[in-house]
Amino acid sequence: MTQVLQSFIGGRWIGSQAAAPLHSAINGTVVAHAHADSLxxxxxxxxxxxxxxxxxxxxxxxxxxxxxxxxxxxxxxxxxxxxxxxxxxxxxxxxxxxxxxxxxxxxxxxxxxxxxxxxxxxxxxxxxxxxxxxxxxxxxxxxxxxxxxxxxxxxxxxxxxxxxxxxxxxxxxxxxxxxxxxxxxxxxxxxxxxxxxxxxxxxxxxxxxxxxxxxxxxxxxxxxxxxxxxxxxxxxxxxxxxxxxxxxxxxxxxxxADSLNCAILAPDVTPDDEEFDLFVKEVVREMTVKAGQKCTAIRRAIVPRQHLDAVAEKIKARLAKVVVGDPSVEGVKMGALASKSQQADVAERVALLRQSAELVFGGSADFAPVGEGVAHGAFFQPTLLLCQNPMTTDSVHDVEAFGPVSTLMPYDSLDQALALAQRGKGSLVGSLITKTPAVAAQLVPVVAAYHGRLHVLDRESAGESTGHGSPLPMLKHGGPGRAGGGEELGGLRAVKHLLQRAAVQGSPTMLAAITREHVRGAKLIETGTHPFRHYFEELQIGESLLTPTRQITDADVHAFGNLTGDMFYMHFDEEAAKASPFGKRIAHGYLVLSDAAGLFVVAEPGPVLANYGLDMLRFVKPVGIGDSIQVRLTCKRKIDRNKKDANGQGQGVVAWDVEVTNQDGEVVASYDILTLVSKKL
Incomplete structure (x- = not known):
């Protein structure tokens, strides 16, 4: 007995009355029924x-x-x-x-x-x-x-x-x-x-x-x-x-939305190049994976006219080796379309395309998928078309057969190749196969205006490339125009697209309370205890320490230079330094950072476990020989990642605002320090 599918609404599964049957794409048997129950x-x-x-x-x-x-x-x-x-x-x-x-x-x-x-x-x-x-x-x-x-x-x-x-x-x-x-x-x-x-x-x-x-x-x-x-x-x-x-x-x-994505074989690639074979493999893969039923599949293969015959022959040869049929049969490389209605739709669109394009591969009367009962399945033979005059033909840029179908399009100049790519009227993805960085640098900024993602393929990237048709969580998925104009994925950009952005105005103290992040100018919390002595739960946003001062001496500069090997003339050459915009010798920026750390770091073991990075580092003003520095250290932000170490000790991340000033109260360096801090429990 076949299953009646159910909807999951209001915390319960709903559906008992059978509606339309849903068929196996392999042999046509009924897999399940949609439900007829109203929601x-x-x-x-x-x-x-x-x-x-x-x-x-x-x-x-x-x-x-x-x-x-x-x-x-x-x-x-x-x-x-x-x-x-x-x-x-x-x-x-x-x-x-x-x-x-x-x-x-x-x-x-x-x-x-x-x-x-x-x-x-x-x-x-x-x-x-x-x-x-x-x-x-x-x-x-x-x-x-x-x-x-x-x-x-x-x-x-x-x-x-x-x-x-x-x-x-x-x-x-x-x-x-x-x-x-x-x-x-x-x-x-x-x-x-x-x-x-x-x-x-x-x-x-x-x-x-x-x-x-x-x-x-x-x-x-x-x-x-x-x-x-x-x-x-x-x-x-x-x-x-x-x-x-x-x-x-x-x-x-x-x-x-589905789009007429393209792959461009650049004119610098010849049939003897590795990139030539990469182009052929990419086109064939995009035709056969998911039987071409991918919104990112290559629908238009744009190639130099002088290499058209070579490309066509190589693609034909690879397609001839693709075994189509029931995926459970050993050796089958391509399965069926998702349904008989999809099969009919692809056939109808191929017929439309063939009115202005010739058949290179596919459409065989003796096409026979492998497997039992496949005659009732939704199989479709990989089909390669050729449009000899794509600049003057509209259908190949407007009609999409959402299956294992691609159309070859020759071009006579680079400008013509770009024009053909743009005639897709907006695509999710385009590929450029080239061996020359200068060609990529020339084409990509132009093609990018019409594409959501660009895949540049050469022999160097081929080993790790995820391919033309693979959207990745950390990169944008979407495209302009025909592709829908939207954006999906793209890392945390996608999350932020779904949040509401609002501007907030107020005093620094109010903004700090709202954002749960210290804002310079906000009221500080000074407890009399060094903040590094507090566990993660005990720390308050805005908890702050003002350190004693420390003078930067000539001996410090020489010692730091000898230790690090940084002998830049601004630190050691009096005459050259006088001719500089600063007019004097100055201390190393990283010496200032190191001395600043010496002013606020607690030497004994405590809740602060490790410093694992600096953010937003800026050297605002130079520190001269003999200048003094002082540090304002403030708990800026706390992130509880709900992590524990191997001993079960809880940990959190604390970002500290660090403001280094000189003897005149001027900011000389500004940055955030990220630390791992133990929880008390």
Whole structure:
């Protein structure tokens, strides 16, 4: 008996009435049924706001990062269950790896970035603080805070796991409960994923809900604090973004749409070069991985006209070796499209393209996928087309066959190659294959205006390159124009896109209280005890120490120069120094830093365990021989990463504001020190 899929709404699984059957892409058997039960989207949104939002904001950035890491580990331990289900989508093991382990890998990546870079709490201070008055009693800065809304994620059929997780990761970190809506045709895999997530108990209740089927009036019910993200066709994106409620309430809509991505073989590459083969491999890989069903796949292969025949022959030779069929059969390298409807759509679009392009490979009457029952599957032969006059042909730049299809396009000059790339009207990604850095430097700034990501490939990077079609969590995914105009991924940029930015004005003391970060000019806390004597929990933001003074002597300068080997003339040559803008010999900047550390460091063992870096270092004024320095050390920021050492001792990170002044009270050096500090318990 086949399964009736269920939606996960309001903390419960809903769905018992069978609706449309969902077929295996391999042999056409029914895998599951969507459900016909109606959903109450008002209930879903209320649950997200009342329960999900409350639970998520009870955690801070660091705690949510730890939850993401735990979830990634949990899902990774159960990945084989997902692989087994993924086989019905037509995916090979490699295809499923991109989807499943690419998804959990994205969770791991975001957890790591957040742990390293986000603060404790639910507010990010986006400095610097700007003084707005002459006496520094009125200042302004920017903060980023959770929007206190709901994120609706509408996903495409081609990545049922990664598609949900790559949107969920930054949204969860941003403190927004999510409602995910996968494409129905492969929703059986997404439903299995969400069931795993629900069973884990790792996420707060209401953090993630699932819709199997249509979105009904969901978008009409969204409020000003909500966001919508969409992955799919450019046509559907265009329809959704003009929803009257979204427009009226200026609700952010982020679209990542299919685009006619290109790969350019630069004119400096010849058939004898290693880069020539790299280009051929890249085109073939993008045609066959996921059976070409990738929004980042290479649809247009732009090559020098003099090398057109050589490129065509090499691609044909590689495609002829690709075994298509049931991925469970040994030797199969390419599986099926996701559904019969997708198969029909690709065939229709190839027919349109063939009206202005000739067939180089594919379309064989004797095409026979390998495996039992595959005649009822959704297989499509890899198809390579050639448009001899791409500068005067529109269809090859407008029609996308979302499958294992690519079109060769010859160019006669570099300007023509750039023009062809731009005719995609905005793409997620473009590749440039060249062996000459000067060519890359010339082309990339021009092509970048029309692309969200550029992949420059040569023999040096080939060994580690993740490939043209692989979005990475730390880099932007999205593109202008046809590609949707949105941005996904991109490291913590993606998290910040989902937060609300606000300018804040007030006294330095007020800004310090709001941002939970010391602001110069704010009231200081001086307890009479050296701050380095306090454990992490005991330290207060703004707790400060003013050190005694120390004179920088000629003997100090000579000793430092002899120790380090830094004998720069400004420190030792009296006559040359007099002719400099400073008019005198000055101390080494790093001598000033070292002497400053000597003024505030506590020699005996204590809670401060290690200094692991300096941020924002600036040498503001020179320190002359005979000048004195003094240090103001202030606890600037505390980050509780919820870590313990091997002995179970808790630790936190403390950033200290260090201000070094001279005998005239002038700032000579300014920086932050990062230290690891023990917790008391």
């Amino acid at each position: 109450d989207f008002a209930e879903a949104l209320h649950f997200a706001r009342a329960t999900g939002l409350t639970g998520m904001l009870a955690l801070d950035f660091q705690q949510r990062a730890n939850a993401l890491k735990a979830l990634a580990k949990y899902l990774g331990e159960r990945k084989e269950e997902l692989y087994a289900i993924s086989a019905h989508t037509g995916a090979t093991r490699v295809d499923s790896w991109v989807d499943i382990e690419g998804g959990t890998g994205t969770l791991f990546a975001y957890a790591g970035m957040a742990t390293s870079e986000l603060p404790s709490g639910n507010l990010i201070h986006e400095g610097p603080v700007t003084s707005l008055g002459k006496k520094n009693t009125f200042a302004g800065t920017h903060i980023l805070v959770p929007r206190r809304g709901v994120a609706v994620h509408i996903n495409a059929f081609n990545f049922p796991v990664w598609g949900l997780l790559e949107k969920f990761a930054p949204t969860f970190l941003a403190g927004m409960p999510c409602i995910g809506k996968p494409a129905t045709s492969t929703s059986y895999l997404t439903e299995a994923l969400v069931r795993m997530i629900d069973a884990s108990g790792i996420l707060p209740k209401g953090a993630l809900q699932l819709i199997v089927g249509g979105t009904g009036d969901l978008l009409d019910r969204l409020e000003v604090t909500d966001v919508v993200t969409f992955t799919g066709s450019a046509d559907t994106a265009a329809k959704l973004r003009v929803n009257a409620n979204l427009v009226k309430n200026s609700i952010p809509f982020n679209a990542e």
